[in-house]
Amino acid sequence: MSKTHHLDLLNNSISYFREAVAYAQRESDDTNYWKFAILHVVQAMELAFKERLRRVHPTFIYESVDRPGKTLSLKGAVERLRNPQIGNIPIADWEVAKILKAFDLRSELTHFEFNHSHDHIELKFAEIFGFMIFFYRRHLGLETAAFIEEEQHNRIIRLVRTRAELLDRAKAYVKSLEGGDIWLCPTCQEGTFLTAEEQCCFCHHKECVVECPTCGAESLESQLIDTSDLLDWDYDEGRMVLVEEIGLEDHVCPECISETRQKVEDLRRSQYDEDRAMEEYYARKGG
Numbered sequence: 001m002s003k004t005h006h007l008d009l010l011n012n013s014i015s016y017f018r019e020a021v022a023y024a025q026r027e028s029d030d031t032n033y034w035k036f037a038i039l040h041v042v043q044a045m046e047l048a049f050k051e052r053l054r055r056v057h058p059t060f061i062y063e064s065v066d067r068p069g070k071t072l073s074l075k076g077a078v079e080r081l082r083n084p085q086i087g088n089i090p091i092a093d094w095e096v097a098k099i100l101k102a103f104d105l106r107s108e109l110t111h112f113e114f115n116h117s118h119d120h121i122e123l124k125f126a127e128i129f130g131f132m133i134f135f136y137r138r139h140l141g142l143e144t145a146a147f148i149e150e151e152q153h154n155r156i157i158r159l160v161r162t163r164a165e166l167l168d169r170a171k172a173y174v175k176s177l178e179g180g181d182i183w184l185c186p187t188c189q190e191g192t193f194l195t196a197e198e199q200c201c202f203c204h205h206k207e208c209v210v211e212c213p214t215c216g217a218e219s220l221e222s223q224l225i226d227t228s229d230l231l232d233w234d235y236d237e238g239r240m241v242l243v244e245e246i247g248l249e250d251h252v253c254p255e256c257i258s259e260t261r262q263k264v265e266d267l268r269r270s271q272y273d274e275d276r277a278m279e280e281y282y283a284r285k286g287g
Helices: 002-024 031-056 074-082 093-111 118-139 150-157 160-176 236-246 254-286
Strands: 209-211 218-220
Touching: 002 031, 002 118, 002 150, 031 074, 031 093, 031 118, 074 093, 093 118, 118 160, 150 160
Parallel strands: none
Antiparallel strands: 209 218
């Protein structure tokens, strides 16, 4: 039974989240699209909260743990998630306020006369969308690709409010970390690339962090510089000398490239001078 609950809660949450994304990514001025985006993303959030509680203990998804029957509300789920003895998840008061406002907005959209502007709904969607990205990853252990396609994610973050909300949340996440270096992401150009996770927590760009074979310093793989252009490929003997003499690596980090170029140039000049000296020697001897 618990396995069935697991599949229903998690997969249904992801299904609603994807539906929300499908409406939001249309980037339309039609308020109805944002209305359905809000309805679906809040439903996705409620199911995700219950799935997290289910992982603590299956009975925690019910209003009464003594008499399992009706599942608890989103508000009840938030309370249990924040309870140190149950979920022990540090959801800040300001985040709770946004969650509850989104919940109230969903109720208005469903049961009452709708009287909110396009901008207001878009903003509320951005807040919950940003929250859910991190909840799925941090508290349900999902890879980004499990709940949103990369192309869809990139289209949504281009929405100004959503992007701002995600960036604020990513920066807050970075500040909450106790260890690991934070680098400038080569894709979004924000200081949100986590070396320990080898992923940007804003745009979710993934890339290996590697050691420079020359100095041993860590660098993004894409930032290593190919040294093949420093070699005379049409002069195999000369290339062999360069590789053997200075131990030339195929790729080096930006900090090492200048020194590597200088070593290659110095060795090339030394080889040239040696060759000229030998030519003159044989010329004199022949003479």
